[in-house]
Amino acid sequence: MKNFFKKMLLIFIALLSFNCGSDDSTEPEPEPNPDTNPNPNKITTYNADVKTIMDAQCVRCHTDPPVEGAPFPLRTYAETIIGVNRDLVLRMTSTSINNVMPPSGRLPQETIDIILDWEADGFLEQ
Numbered sequence: 001m002k003n004f005f006k007k008m009l010l011i012f013i014a015l016l017s018f019n020c021g022s023d024d025s026t027e028p029e030p031e032p033n034p035d036t037n038p039n040p041n042k043i044t045t046y047n048a049d050v051k052t053i054m055d056a057q058c059v060r061c062h063t064d065p066p067v068e069g070a071p072f073p074l075r076t077y078a079e080t081i082i083g084v085n086r087d088l089v090l091r092m093t094s095t096s097i098n099n100v101m102p103p104s105g106r107l108p109q110e111t112i113d114i115i116l117d118w119e120a121d122g123f124l125e126q
């Protein structure tokens with residue numbers, strides 16, 4: 001009888017350590033932090049950095065009047081801030097082809113970083 005309990009105890013300990021091991025391997029990856037400042041040594045502004053991106057990538061549809069189903073223009077600073085309040089940064093950083101902007105696909109990371117830097121610096125106009 002004593003041996004039986006000893007065996008049960010060993011099995012119990014073995015199960016416990018097995019569980020611990022599998023917990024370690026399923027530790028979640030850290031989420032990317034959207035509030036990081038990709039370029040802390042630079043002040044990114046709409047006039048100097050962001051307008052050219054909007055003109056090249058967005059204004060084709062987000063013009064006035066907007067075309068191809070786009071809901072509002074993105075031609076000026078004021079219009080782009082309206083876009084910011086309607087999730088512009090989330091839409092540009094989205095990894096889902098269902099809601100990324102532009103609809104043709106996520107822009108290169110260097111371009112995304114300029115937008116994230118603009119956000120980190122406070123969406124300045126100039």
Ligand code: HEC
Nearest residue numbers: 057058060061068069070071083086087088091101102103
């Ligand atoms: C080919 C046309 C096209 C281009 C280019 C385009 N968009 Fe859009 N955009 C749309 C359409 C259509 C919608 C509405 C459907 C949707 O929300 O997906 C939209 C919606 C949005 C919205 C959400 C508006 C809301 O109120 O829900 C944002 C923000 C946005 N676009 C930003 C951008 C930015 C920033 C760019 C450039 C990087 C861009 N778009 C390029 C067509 C375009």
